Amino acid sequence: MKKKFLSILLTLTTVATLAGCGANTGSENQTDGTKEAATEQAADGETVDIKIGVVGSIYEDLWANAVDTLADEGINLEIVQFSDYVTPNNALANGEIDLNAFQHQIYLQSEIDQYGYDLTNIGNTFIIPLNLYSEKIKSVDELKDGDTIAVPNDPTNEGRALKVLEAAGVITLKDNDNFNPTLDDIEKYNVKVTIEELAANTIPSTLPDVTAAIINGNYALDFGLDVESAIYKDTVLDEEKYWNLIAARTEDLSDPELVAAYEKVVEAFQTDATESVFNDTFGGYFIKVGWDQDRLSEYK
Structure with missing residues (x-):
């Protein structure tokens, strides 16, 4: 319940x-x-x-x-x-x-x-927090060119998700003080991944089809994913x-x-x-x- x-x-x-x-x-x-x-x-x-x-x-x-x-x-x-x-x-x-x-x-x-x-x-x-989960890799370091990462497609959570990916070293965002960045605000892909924007509630079910995904805490919990299973934990908490x-x-x-x-x-x-x-x-x-x-x- x-x-x-x-x-x-x-x-x-x-x-x-x-x-x-x-x-x-x-x-x-x-x-x-x-x-x-x-x-x-x-x-x-x-x-x-x-x-x-x-x-x-x-x-x-x-x-x-x-x-x-x-x-x-x-x-x-x-x-x-x-x-x-x-x-x-x-x-x-x-x-x-x-x-x-x-x-x-x-x-x-x-x-x-x-x-x-x-x-x-x-x-x-x-x-x-918004954490990064995967069924295919055990560390962000294992990401490679061509991999796909799913992120929530709503403005607030997508902005947060991109900040998490930046903190994880996957991307670099432009220094333009955009509080809720979008894909257009990505200055550099440090790993040439494809970022797929999806409805937040659907992302857990796509884990078998993507390399990794940023998943909202409530949906991760519903899907049986605990915090410790995340391959990268949200550090953008300030x-x-x-x-x-x-x-x-x-x-x-x-x-x-x-x-x-x-x-x-x-x-x-x-x-x-x-x-x-x-x-x-x-x-x-x-x-x-x-x-x-x-x-x-x-x-x-």
Whole structure:
């Protein structure tokens, strides 16, 4: 079941822009009501209710330890499931939920640009690596002229895949600061391979037909490929725009009580217990990143 929903989760990484939902005309009053209720609860020392939106049941596992920790600190963190990747930001902007945690920074920015949402990243969660797999060779050094490498054909993942191939020494990209490079941005093939662009979800099944392939973590897991079987592991993990995050309404960050509560939520997620879930439950397909950043520092 976890494998099934992991596929749903990582569909996000392959999406640059999705169709939107209509605005909620009553959002201002709804947001104010949620905010005031949470503030009053915190001031009275009562249990604070916080709703966090996610997409996919896998988040129940990822957040389980945080939910338990926060309960001991007087915060009732309710996981609210959504069935698509457009609704959670709309729901957050409209005050139907207090936080969400389902997207990386590129996607959040695309939603802000498209719909005008005033949302802020308050804490980093993880990155999901893109690794190189093969059924025909055991090392990148075995690649030779004429071999074929499959890469995802969507803009976000193809750009990441090409950066992985560059890090592996297979290609050299032009120095043009293109964050999401395409095949046109390849300056040199250090090994004269053919790069085949395919839909990310189909790539695992093509492994017998290609020399190697860059495979999204969720699809690799579904196909029975563990991290250790990769012939080259993604080292391009310092690109912050690929990091997943926890988002809040920017206007709520002017309230010290809410900031304090949200900080506890971030801290409850960024723990050794959560990292153990990344490694033990999901085989290292989630990697913690940016946990040393205090994204709420300017609001305290």
